[in-house]
Each structure stands twice: as C-alpha cells, then as structure tokens.
Amino acid sequence: xxxxxxxxxxxxxxxxxxxxxxxxxxxxxxxxxxxxxxxxxxxxxxxxxxxxxxxxxxxxxxxxxxxxxxxxxxxxxxxxxxxxxxxxxxxxxxxxxxxxxxxxxxxxxxxxxxxxxxxxxxxxxxxxxxxxxxxxxxxxxxxxxxxxxxxxxxxxxxxxxxxxxxxxxxxxxxxxxxxxxxxxxxxxxxxxxxxxxxxxxxxxxxxxxxxxxxxxxxxxxxxxxxxxxxxxxxxxxxxxxxxxxxxxxxxxxxxxxxxxxxxxxxxxxxxxxxxxxxxxxxxxxxxxxxxxxxxxxxxxxxxxxxxxxxxxxxxxxxxxxxxxxxxxxxxxxxxx
Ligand code: AVI
Numbered sequence: 001x002x003x004x005x006x007x008x009x010x011x012x013x014x015x016x017x018x019x020x021x022x023x024x025x026x027x028x029x030x031x032x033x034x035x036x037x038x039x040x041x042x043x044x045x046x047x048x049x050x051x052x053x054x055x056x057x058x059x060x061x062x063x064x065x066x067x068x069x070x071x072x073x074x075x076x077x078x079x080x081x082x083x084x085x086x087x088x089x090x091x092x093x094x095x096x097x098x099x100x101x102x103x104x105x106x107x108x109x110x111x112x113x114x115x116x117x118x119x120x121x122x123x124x125x126x127x128x129x130x131x132x133x134x135x136x137x138x139x140x141x142x143x144x145x146x147x148x149x150x151x152x153x154x155x156x157x158x159x160x161x162x163x164x165x166x167x168x169x170x171x172x173x174x175x176x177x178x179x180x181x182x183x184x185x186x187x188x189x190x191x192x193x194x195x196x197x198x199x200x201x202x203x204x205x206x207x208x209x210x211x212x213x214x215x216x217x218x219x220x221x222x223x224x225x226x227x228x229x230x231x232x233x234x235x236x237x238x239x240x241x242x243x244x245x246x247x248x249x250x251x252x253x254x255x256x257x258x259x260x261x262x263x264x265x266x267x268x269x270x271x272x273x274x275x276x277x278x279x280x281x282x283x284x285x286x287x288x289x290x291x292x293x294x295x296x297x298x299x300x301x302x303x304x305x306x307x308x309x310x311x312x313x314x315x316x317x318x319x320x321x322x323x324x325x326x327x328x329x330x331x332x333x334x335x336x
Contacts, residue, residue, distance in 0.1 A: 026241055029048055029237075029241060029242065030278075030279055032044065032045055032048065033048070033238055033242060033244075033278060034278060034279065034281060036291075037283050037291070041290060041292055042290065042291045042292065043291070043292040043293075044234060044291055044292075044293055046181050046294035046295070048234055048237065049230060049234055049293070049294070050126075051233070051237050051240075051241075053233055053236070053237070054233045054234075054237065055127075057226060057230040057233060058230060060226045061222070061226050061227055061230060064219075064224065064226060064227075065222075066218040066221075066222045066223070067219050067227075068215070068219060069177055069206075069208050069325075069326055070176070072321050072325045072326040073104070073175060073176065073177070073206045073326050073328065074104065075321060076319050076321055076326060076327075077104060077108065077175070077328065078107055079319075080319040080328070081107050081108055081111035082111045083317065083319070084108060084111065084204055084319075084328070084330065085108060085116075087202060087316060087330045088108070088169075088202070088204070089168055089171075089201075090115075090116040090167075091116065091117075091168030092119070092120075092168040092169050092170070093118065093119065093120045093121075093122070093163055093169070093170045093171070093201075094108075094118040094120070094122070094171050095121075095122045095123075095124065095160070095171070095173065095197075095198075096121070096122070096123045096124065096173040096175075097124055097154045097172065097173070097194075098124065098154060098174070098176070098178050099123030099124060099125045099131065099134070099149075100125060100130070100134070100176075101130070101134050102134040102135070102137070104173075104175045104176075105121065105123070105138075106141070108173070108204075109121075109145070117142075117144070117145070118145065118168070118171075119144075119145070119167065119168065120145070120146040120148065120163045121145050121146070121147050122148050122149070122150050122161070123135065123147070123149050123150070124150040124151075124152055124154045125151065125152075126151070126152065126153050127151075128149075128151040131149045131151060132149055134149075135147045135149040148163070155182075155190070169201035169202070170197070170198050170199075170200065170201040171198065171201045171202055171203070172194050172197070172198050172201075172202070172203040172204065173204050173205075174203065174206070175204075175205070175206040175328075176206055177207050177208035177296075177326070179205060179207060179297075180207065180208050180263075180296045180297040180298065180299070181295065181296055181297075182297070183295065184297065184307070188307060188311055191203075191308055191310075191311030191313065191331075192311040192312055194333075195311050195312035195313050195331075195333050195334060196312070196334075199333050199334055199336045200333065200335060201333050202313075202330060202331055202332050202333050203308075203313065203329075203330075203331045203333065204328065204329070204330055205328070205329050205331065206326065206328050207299050207304050207327050208296070208299070208325075208327075209298060209299060209300065209301065209320070209324060209325060209327055210299065210300050211298070211324070211325060213257040213259060215325075216257045216264055217255070217256065217257055219264075220255035220264050220266065220296070221255055227253065227255065228253030231253045231255070231266050231268060231293055231294075232248045232253060234268070234293055235251060235268065236248055238278060242278055242279055243278075243279060244276065244277065244278040244279070245276050245277045245278075247274070247276075250270065250271050250272060250274050251268040251269060251291075252268070252271055253268065254266070254269045254290070255267070261295075262297060262298050262299070262303075263295045263296060263297040263298060264295070264296040265294070265295055266292075266294040266295075266296075267290040267291060268290065268291045269289070269290050270289045271287065272287045273285065273286055273287050299327075301318055301320070304327070304329065305318070305329065308331045312334055313331035313332060313333060313334075314331070314332040314334075315329065315332075316329070316330035316331060317329075317330050318330075
C-alpha cells in the first residue's frame with residue numbers, strides 16, 4: 001500500500017507549483033497513459049480528467065439536474081454545520097484535502113462563533129494558481145483566519161507548513177466524495193494516513209451512498225452530455241499535451257453501475273477498429289474495446305464507518321439528507 005502521510009511540519013512549502021504544473025506533470029501523464037494503454041483492460045487514472053477544460057466541465061457537472069452529490073452535500077453541510085462545528089471544537093487547525101475553490105469550507109467557518117472559529121486553514125490542492133486566488137478571496141472574507149495554501153497532490157507523501165503553536169485540534173475536511181474515486185485499498189490507506197496525521201482531532205468527510213441504480217445511472221449519463229464531454233476530454237488532453245492522435249469522435253462515453261463492486265464505472269468505447277499513436281507508440285483498438293477511465297465507489301453508511309474504524313478512526317455522528325443520497329461523517333482520530 002502507498003503511504004499518504006504528510007510529513008510533519010518542519011519546512012515550508014513543499015512542492016513547487018510550476019514543477020507540478022508543467023514538466024513533471026506532463027511526464028507523469030505520459031507514463032501513466034502509455035502504461036495504462038498497454039494493460040488489459042486498458043485503464044487511465046481518473047486524475048487526468050482535470051486539466052483546465054476538464055475542471056470547467058466538472059464544475060458544469062456539479063450544476064446538472066441529474067448530478068445530485070454536490071447540491072445534496074452542500075445542503076447537508078448547511079443544515080448541520082453547527083453540529084459539525086461542535087465536533088471540530090475551538091481554535092482548530094483545519095486541513096482540506098483537494099480544496100478547489102474553497103466554497104464548502106465557508107459553510108463550516110460561518111457556523112462558528114468568531115471566538116471559537118478555526119485559527120488556521122491549510123487547503124491542499126494540486127492547482128497552485130487556482131488555489132492562491134481562492135485563498136486570497138478567503139483571507140478577505142475571514143481576516144482572522146490564517147490561510148496557508150499547500151500546493152501538493154494529497155495522494156502522495158508531502159510535508160505541511162509549520163503553524164504557530166496551534167491551540168486547537170488538527171481537523172481534516174474532505175468533502176465531495178472524492179474518496180469514492182479511490183480503490184478500496186487506496187481509500188483504506190488514505191484514511192489510515194489521515195488518522196495518523198490528525199491524531200487528537202478528527203476528520204469530516206463526504207461520502208456518496210449506495211442507492212437505486214437508475215438514479216446513479218442518470219447522474220453519470222446526463223441528458224446534456226456534459227459527463228460524456230468530461231470523459232472524452234481525457235483524449236483531447238492527450239492530443240494537446242502528449243501529441244497523441246485520438247479522434248474523440250471515434251469513442252463513446254459509457255458509464256454504468258456495477259452493483260457487485262458498488263461503483264459507477266466510466267469507460268471510453270472505441271466505435272470502430274482504429275489505430276492511435278501516443279508519443280510515437282502505436283495502439284490498435286478493436287471495435288468495442290474500452291479504456292477504463294474512472295471508478296466512483298458508493299458506500300453504505302455502515303460500510304464506510306467500518307472502513308474508517310479499520311483505518312484507526314472511531315466513528316462519530318453521520319449526517320444525511322432526507323432521501324439518503326449522500327452522507328457526511330465525523331470520524332474521531334486516535335488520541336495524540
Ligand atoms: C470528483 N468525483 C467525486 C466525481 C464522482 O462523482 O465520482 C467525478 C465525476 N465523474 C463523473 N461525474 C463526476
């Protein structure tokens with residue numbers, strides 16, 4: 001298992017965003033795409049959806065009528081933020097994994113009395129420019145909050161900047177059910193590392209739930225075709241960054257719920273026999289052959305709580321919506 005433990009805070013930053021954003025990111029994409037296309041079945045990691053165009057498409061997905069997770073989680077956060085704030089406790093050091101545009105955290109921050117509010121907020125995200133802009137806006141809105149963005153891939157080992165003798169507990173915030181995009185062993189490893197890193201504090205985490213497959217199917221096969229465009233964007237990105245020769249019109253978006261593995265699987269299916277080149281290497285696709293691009297695992301409430309306990313947490317309260325579509329869990333980390 002890989003370890004995701006951020007090394008303890010001694011030195012300041014960490015990963016250089018330009019390095020992450022350019023050369024090494026391109027090299028990693030090349031390596032993962034080439035090795036993924038040589039595998040059977042062909043697989044490309046879902047993290048490569050998120051270039052600027054892919055991130056914009058994902059933002060559109062979050063607004064779609066069929067895609068319930070984002071708005072449902074926001075409503076749960078809005079409805080139960082005071083209870084969540086009580087679990088977080090006073091003067092916390094809040095660490096958000098995969099923070100993006102820093103909107104969800106505001107629902108939590110607004111639930112605190114000023115005197116008890118988190119003193120320090122470390123949003124971790126891979127996109128440096130985006131993160132710094134969002135951090136700047138947040139500083140204006142919450143002048144007493146020490147906002148320290150960390151440009152890093154939270155799935156890789158990293159270090160966190162030192163904070164001035166934090167008074168409160170260290171608390172993780174991981175909304176969006178991004179944990180569902182990890183394989184179960186990766187999710188366990190991530191949670192295990194988080195439990196260590198958050199000793200004495202806790203983790204607030206959003207998790208999408210098992211439900212009627214028709215509802216899930218609709219969420220990943222929207223009528224406007226935005227999810228299809230998001231999936232196909234992986235090929236467009238490979239053409240732009242790696243000089244690949246994919247014809248996106250030669251592939252179909254295919255997403256279905258696998259009830260045995262409790263996950264949505266997204267694939268790109270070749271519409272015909274075709275040959276594609278990537279960085280000078282040629283790959284032949286038969287008609288109907290797939291590239292597996294994403295898994296989105298769904299959990300039962302008990303299934304997720306059991307996973308968290310296996311990772312070393314003690315399960316606290318879980319909040320859901322009226323239809324039981326989505327869940328937000330408070331997990332107690334082990335004692336410091
Ligand atoms: C980011 N992640 C939680 C989304 C999900 O639902 O698994 C990504 C996504 N894929 C297709 N639609 C949205």
